[in-house]
Amino acid sequence: MKSILLTSGLFATHYIAAQTTVPFDTSHWEITGKMEHETFQGKACIRLLDASLYLKDTTFMNGIIEFDMTLSKDRYFPGCGFRLRDKENFEQVYVRPHQLGNPDAIQYTPVFNMQAAWQLYYGDGYSTAVTYPLEEWVHIKLAVRGTQAEVYVGDPNKPALVIHQLKRPVKPGRISLDNRGPVMTRFANFQYTKTDNPTLLGTFKPEAPPKPGTIMHWDVSNTFDEKRLDNSVTIPPDLASRLTWTTLAAEKSGLVNFSRISKLGDGSNAIFAKVTLMSDKPQIKKLQLGFSDRVNVYVNGKLVYGGQDVFMSRDYRFLGTIGYFDTIYLDLKKGKNELWLGVSETFGGWGIQGMIADPTGITY
Incomplete structure (x- = not known):
């Protein structure tokens, strides 16, 4: 019994150690653009305006990324990047608050050579309708495993977006938070967990085979x-x-x-x-x-x-x-x-x- 308890304790310690909470400061993040600190609705947070943060850890490949954010129904594009090889090549998930409830309210896109590809990757597995409260805190969670990922918006038990197949190579990289556009976004409570087996709750679909006659x-x-x-x-x-x-x-x-x-x-x-x-x-x-x-x-x-x-x-x-x-x-x-x-x-x-x-x- 003692050995079983000891083993269980080691696993628990390993899991806790793997979860990392990161303060928003220059010792942990590279900052481009405008960032301000404030307290909003009781939470210490930052405000980003047409800016990006790049986590200095370069080793995230699989696991969970979590943070809180506030959104307003304006045309701008706040989101999160992961597996950054550099600032021009990464996976990205972002929201379109001005499309709240529409089929493109949340978007996954690979970025190659600084070119996002949301016109190439849309619909099932890439974008979908989602709703969330405005001008108050909402929790965002990304679960990433191999070529699959899920995005949770508010509800921790139901993924808002199931990404059937990530398009970039499965390699470790940095994590980023960014806000593209002229409207301010708040971020708080950033943390990430490295694990090769995060729980995924969605239904993943295999890619359909090529249709006859497709030029390959x-x-x-x-x-x-x-x-x-x-x-x-x-x-x-x-x-x-x-x-x-x-x-x-x-x-x-x-x-x-x-x-x-x-x-x-x-x-x-x-x-x-x-x-x-x-x-x-x-x-x-x-x-x-x-x-x-x-x-x-x-x-x-x-x-x-x-x-x-x-x-x-x-x-x-x-x-x-x-x-x-x-x-x-x-x-x-x-x-x-x-x-x-x-x-x-x-x-x-x-x-x-x-x-x-x-x-x-x-x-x-």
């Missing part, structure tokens, strides 16, 4: 200025000659997130993705296409389509999210055909997905 590999170019494609019905030869290529595998949905390998910037906001289609005869094939934000489609060097799915381009609530919204009929010759997509981006997610509804008679 693209050759992706280096970046260039979108303006190079203006007023041209063919691919500019001087541009084509300077391109370098990387093969990028698609996710099971067919999605290719260009920010995994490229950084968006002024004068580098466009990219080519290409695939070779081998046809056994001259024929027309229907290409179902998703893209963000703008696309020029070339078949054998000639422009056949141009479109845009920019934020609010369809109506005032259109988020610019990617999907198979566009259909293009490809006029293929017998033998080798080159399909090139020039894809340009403003913000919110840079990517494509393509599927040929009936791939009979072609290989790619």
Whole structure:
């Protein structure tokens, strides 16, 4: 009995030691932007205004992150980052208080090369409706295990968001708190627990297999200025000659997130993705296409389509999210055909997905 009690005590001590409460000071956090200390509704807290805090511990991979925050129904984006490899590459969860109760009130997105991708990852497993009290304290908890995570908002027994699959590599990193936008957010009672087996209460769904005809590999170019494609019905030869290529595998949905390998910037906001289609005869094939934000489609060097799915381009609530919204009929010759997509981006997610509804008679 003594040995059992001793063992139990060791486990209890280990769990308590693993839970770390962190004060908001410069010895524990790197601070960028404006931070102020105050007491609100009886709690000592900080206020962040367009600012970020970066925990100096770089070893969080699996476990629980908890804190309290206050929110107001304004347009801003307070949240938490985790597994930060650096300030440009991390996992992120944030809330949109101005969308309280709407399907995008809370959001998970991977960040690659400083590019968030909420237009590529939305809906089940990425964003959902949530409600919470305004102008008073609400408790936030993230439970992270491997490629899965959950976010609890207020209710500790029911996850508000179940993240079926985190998109970045499972590697340790830092934790951050941030508030993007012109409205102040309060944070209090920050703590985290490192454990490889945090309790997860949600139902996790496996990724659906690729649909028939999905293009699963693209050759992706280096970046260039979108303006190079203006007023041209063919691919500019001087541009084509300077391109370098990387093969990028698609996710099971067919999605290719260009920010995994490229950084968006002024004068580098466009990219080519290409695939070779081998046809056994001259024929027309229907290409179902998703893209963000703008696309020029070339078949054998000639422009056949141009479109845009920019934020609010369809109506005032259109988020610019990617999907198979566009259909293009490809006029293929017998033998080798080159399909090139020039894809340009403003913000919110840079990517494509393509599927040929009936791939009979072609290989790619």
